[in-house]
Amino acid sequence: MALTYRLNDPNFTIYHRAALGGLAATIQSWDNNLPAGIHQPTLTADGVTITWDESISAQDAIQRILEASFKLTEDKLIHLPGQFIGEDAVDLRLAVHEGLCLTFLQHNKMRPGEKGTRTFPLKSVDGDGCDQISYKAVNSYAHQKAQGTGLLDELKKGERGFLPAIATIPQSVIPGAMTGRKSLQATPEEAFLLLYLMVSCVVFLLRPRTYRGKADRTAKEKAQACVVVPEVTNLLDFSDAIQFLPATNAEKRKELFSFTYLGRVVGGAEEAALSFLADLEASKIAKSSSSGIAGCQAIAMGKVAWDKNQINRSISVRLHGSYPEIKIFRTAKQYLGRSKLIKTADGRSFALPNSPVPELIAANLAAERHWCAHFQELVSEKKDFNQMSYHRAGLNQMAKVIKDDDDKAIIQAFQQAWRMTMGQIGERAENNHLNFERLMEVRREKIRNEILRTKTPAALAGWFLRFCADATKGASLAPIREDADRIRAFIFSPRYFDRFQNLLLFALLSYVGDNGSNTQSTQK
């Protein structure tokens, strides 16, 4: 008896290919500890074959394979050997457990467990004390017994051993595949394969900035979790990459974006997908081989107004590995993207993204918009603007990796003018014995308002030129002089109005003086 799968089977969707990646990774995790009666599987770059003794029935073989593939830890956390999460990475396992319980296994019947919640002590980032993270322990879950697929059901009363002619695909196997008039059907081999989709998918916990709780009536999005489905192109490379990333030591894992508990808490589905792709890229560089995937599909799931019973899919977006300005996202993620834990009233902790900027940039890149699009929405309120100014150093690092020449020219010109303006403010403060910090804060707030209030391209171009002229007291500004044609074409073009406005606000916030602070001594 045998199960044979080929990655390039024309009848395979992205879910089948990802599931085959999950099966390949699980087989690698067994090493020589094969389930009893199962022969050493054949694993190649584009196929998997599993055979077993003729003495055991197909149902028994599947039961044994599932037992070896879908486990629980002593703490009743979901343990998927194919994800290679080491014992020292309990925090990551906790994030995976939470994510799976919100997506694949969202229904209680799919993961019966304890009534109350358990708490897990998560070490603080600064190593000082612990934060208590709560989770729901489970006694078993659907994949352990192929629940809902019919694979292990008795064909007739008392008759076991044979696989059914037709199996079914429940939502616990593919998120979004809800039962309608009739269940989604598949061959038993296909249904068995799709159980491994959960192994290859990377789950994230979402905290979109648009969602501020039930009290906020303006909340638009209530996405809670995200499933990133990889587009697997090479089974060996993919399972190697999946093995390599979580198996690195704790210190190295902290450098990755998505292999710690806090790394799995992100703002949006696109950010989740790009974080995972960036980590795979890192593994590719470290191993000097391919990561075995050609992009991924990110599916966000959350509460919708019309269905109070379950978590529905609300966004599905396809992402490929390379984008022209992907470095800006990576830098934003590196300097601004680490999530933080906040304490709740009952002493427990809750993780939140540190900044909404990586979420915004990822969403822009995925939608093929300009990387800075909608930046003004992040700073349209004074308190948000002030909050953002604490991330100045990170924003400055982002400005350094911008590739686009127009963007660079505008940012440089504005920052040069701002530097000179601060010099004038410094002079005034010194002459009149005023507080330089206060004067600068007022001026910066005034600039923010002026930029946000301009409604036409001509008005914005006029404001920018006047700002530069005021800074130089009529003389020409070096960056404008050097790139005059480019800047002229950009600032007077109506199609770039939004981009210009966003870039100016970004330039204002990302300015760091020569000594690393915004309040450099530019008075002289």
Next chain:
Amino acid sequence: MIALHVEVPYASFRKSYARSLAETYPFPPPATVYGMLLSLVGEYFRARHAGVQLAFAYACQPKIATTLRKLSRYKYGVASKQSKLGNAPDFIETLCGIEFLCWIDSSKEEGNISLESRVIEAIDTPERIERTGVVSLGLSDDAVNDISLIGDLLKLNQQYKQHNEDFSGWHWLIPQENGQIELPVWVDHVGSLHTRWQRYQFDHSPSMIDGEPEASKFTLIADPR
């Protein structure tokens, strides 16, 4: 072999496993185009022209819009609940601006009358065809704007160039073993057991087509049952 020009302003082709958030395939699936052709010629028996081969070239990649609309779902299985809760809104993706060329090759069909000849008849003498409703691509509200036989491809290219200066040619949708676009070539509307997919690659570099497509660009429509 004949070639058709098809233009559809918008249409939605729900993915096979998408029962919440109706994602669309990025191109009209060959199974749906075949269904549209059957509707055009007034054929109700789906397997009548199994064996026909179709090839596709697009003017551009259709854009996807997401809207919130009412979606009828048989979810609860209880009539009283169904009427109250079955029709709920959901996010629906819609393809916009679908313009493509479709070649029909009936050389592998087994029936007496080929789909090619029936399509020619339906376009040249529609009064002879017995059919109902408007021709649509997929759902009945996704009506077809234009479906016409192409006599001279060069002339069509010139017309496109006149209407749109940016037009630089057609993009092939090529069946490819490791392509990243999967489209159904036969759909099982009841349980999905008999749904069959084919993988494709979208050729991003356009070319001016002036002849018949190669055999490798054709998709065979076969009944798996």
